[in-house]
Amino acid sequence: MSDRSNSAVDRDIAYHLHPYTNARKNESEGSLIIDRGDGVYVIDSQGKRYLEAMAGLWCAGLGFSEERLVKAASDQMARLPYYHSFAQKTAGPAVDLAEKLVGMTPPQLTKVFFANSGSEANDSAVKMVWYYNNAIGRPQKKKIISRVKGYHGVTIAAASLTAMPYVQAGFDLPIANIIHTGAPHHYRFAQEGESEDAFTDRLARELEDLILQEGPDTVAAFIGEPLQGAGGVVVPPDGYWAKIQAVLKKYDVLLIADEVICGFGRTGRMFGSETFGLEPDIMTCAKQLSSAYVPISAVLISDPVYQAIADNSAKLGSFGHGYTYGAHPVAAAVALETLKIYEERRIVDHVQAVAPRLQDGLRRFQDNPIVGEIRGIGLIAAAELVADKAGKTPFDPAGKVGAFFAARAQDHGVIFRNLGDTIAICPPMIITEAEIDRLLEGFAAALADTEAWVAEQGLAAVA
Structure with a gap:
């Protein structure tokens, strides 16, 4: 319990609504x-x-x-403290960071869109999937599959993907076109006597049954963390992702790899997709991209997805999505220095x-x-x-x-x-x-x- 004599605690209670906190408990105990x-x-x-x-x-x-990240932020603040990437404008650090990310992520990912948090990145990925399918003449192919125990954020679409009651309760969520399949947690969800191999076979069959039940022409994408983080650090059994990806390819369902927690070394490889053998069409990342020193996230997309988006933006006059602080030059500079430190050390x-x-x-x-x-x-x-x-x-x-x-x-x-x-x-x-x-x-x-x-x-x- 915090020292209530500390004025910062009392002022926090008086003025601050905390995320993921019992507000009444915070009032009585403090932070x-x-x-x-x-x-x-x-x-x-x-x-x-x-x-x-x-x-x-x-x-x-x-x-x-980490003093180098402090200096990277300070130097960029002095040079150019803010600029945007709307309407054919951008700042140098954003260009450098996009190039760097494309060079270090799976080779099929060729373009980067910047946002400010993992939630925004995953929300953007959903919108891109919908935009993509409209662009190629598949307006009914819009449903997104996520998994029980998956965590993808708290914006409206991302919270709908997050299959945990505490994220959705009281918020009138989930929204339409979000459906869920089983979690790859053998300890908690395997049937009695079911081996890991049999368990993953069953999960793949259940996914295929779900796609067939919903209609393959309506299912657009599957989103998953390489390992599930906030759902309890669920490490998938060997072979799980290979079986899941075979089903997705069979029915032309895009794979979104949520690397917000797994990315940049956490699993012992640069990305969780390398650790577990994912070949994503879209990848989202945040958190360790800047070591969290400043907010930044990224959505990386494959060339087929980009080409469809680019064609539709030409047809409509613009890709009508973006954030004021997306590709912020200070955040991009700090992220670049973070990636440099990861490599050097x-x-x-x-x-x-x-x-x-x-x-x-x-x-x-x-x-x-x-x-x-x-x-x-x-x-x-x-x-x-x-x-x-x-x-x-x-x-x-x-x-x-x-x-x-x-x-x-x-x-x-x-x-x-x-x-x-x-x-x-x-x-x-x-x-x-x-x-x-x-x-x-x-x-x-x-x-x-x-x-x-x-x-x-x-x-x-x-x-």
């Missing part, structure tokens, strides 16, 4: 006020240090004090080198009686907490135990994020093995506290 950053650590307004084991929101890949190699320390360290907790599953790859992982390990029974009510764990970890000086009763781990990619050990110490302490509390409360099955 943690973060004052500054130092590498993988953040320091609150009272001077307490926390190892930020979520890189903020899966995003501060270079940590919280061989960040992908570093992730590969230290990831076993995290993944193996977390798996030491697999036998704990309230840990159902430890899962992850690269520098992203999760621990799912359960009431009954043998039966995989969730806690009731959902989220109470996870919130207790996160609060105890914070008291121990490590910030995790609970996704219901799943504890997410996604530290800055610059983290060292010694810092991973500190992260694991905080995890162990919070888990011990939580196990004892669960027993006191009678929330778990008796072993």
